[in-house]
Amino acid sequence: MSPQFGQHTTGVEVIEALLPQTANKTVILTGCTLGTIGGETALALAHGKCSRIILAGRTESKVQALIDGMKKVNSETKYDFVQVDFSDLDSVRTAVNRVETILGKDGTIDVLINTAGVLGVWPYQKTKQGIEMQFGIVSDLVHLTCLHESR
Numbered sequence: 138m139s140p141q142f143g144q145h146t147t148g149v150e151v152i153e154a155l156l157p158q159t160a161n162k163t164v165i166l167t168g169c170t171l172g173t174i175g176g177e178t179a180l181a182l183a184h185g186k187c188s189r190i191i192l193a194g195r196t197e198s199k200v201q202a203l204i205d206g207m208k209k210v211n212s213e214t215k216y217d218f219v220q221v222d223f224s225d226l227d228s229v230r231t232a233v234n235r236v237e238t239i240l241g242k243d244g245t246i247d248v249l250i251n252t253a254g255v256l257g258v259w260p261y262q263k264t265k266q267g268i269e270m271q272f273g274i275v276s277d278l279v280h281l282t283c284l285h286e287s288r
């Protein structure tokens with residue numbers, strides 16, 4: 138029977154109910170800093186017995202603070218920080234190479250959780266490549282996914 142979730146279900150309860158989908162898996166998360174949706178997702182995911190969780194963000198100190206919290210929950214999972222600024226496609230390409238190095242020749246990503254983003258950017262701003270900022274950051278996530286799929 139499928140697990141039943143409701144408004145009072147916690148993230149940890151969801152992860153525990155879905156354990157076969159995370160145990161021994163490699164997960165990549167974006168937008169994961171403390172206090173964000175991605176950060177809360179990461180803390181819950183630390184209960185998921187993953188083999189590896191790769192956290193992609195633009196500020197190492199912010200992501201490292203989150204990794205420290207995740208290690209307190211589960212120190213057996215491998216955690217990797219990958220530096221990326223989604224407002225710059227050059228940075229995205231560098232991050233993809235770094236992820237491929239971490240994974241090695243035969244490594245795969247089992248779960249991809251993209252929560253990095255900005256909403257209602259004002260005043261008007263563009264990415265380094267000249268795309269409107271909100272759209273550009275989301276579409277960079279699509280690039281990251283596509284590049285991985287093309288491995």
Ligand SMILES: NC(=O)c1ccc[n+]([C@@H]2O[C@H](COP(=O)([O-])OP(=O)(O)OC[C@H]3O[C@@H](n4cnc5c(N)ncnc54)[C@H](OP(=O)(O)O)[C@@H]3O)[C@@H](O)[C@H]2O)c1
Nearest residue numbers: 168169170173174175195221222223224252253254255256
């Ligand atoms: N919370 C809501 O009610 C709500 C509603 C509708 C949509 N959303 C969308 O859902 C997503 C997550 O929401 P949230 O509330 O957790 O957002 P948030 O608190 O603003 O966090 C956004 C995350 O994305 C990262 N990020 C932003 N720009 C980035 C860039 N250029 N490169 C790399 N990382 C970048 C941030 O990292 P830094 O800390 O380094 O900036 C942060 O970790 C966002 O896309 C948001 O627009 C949220």
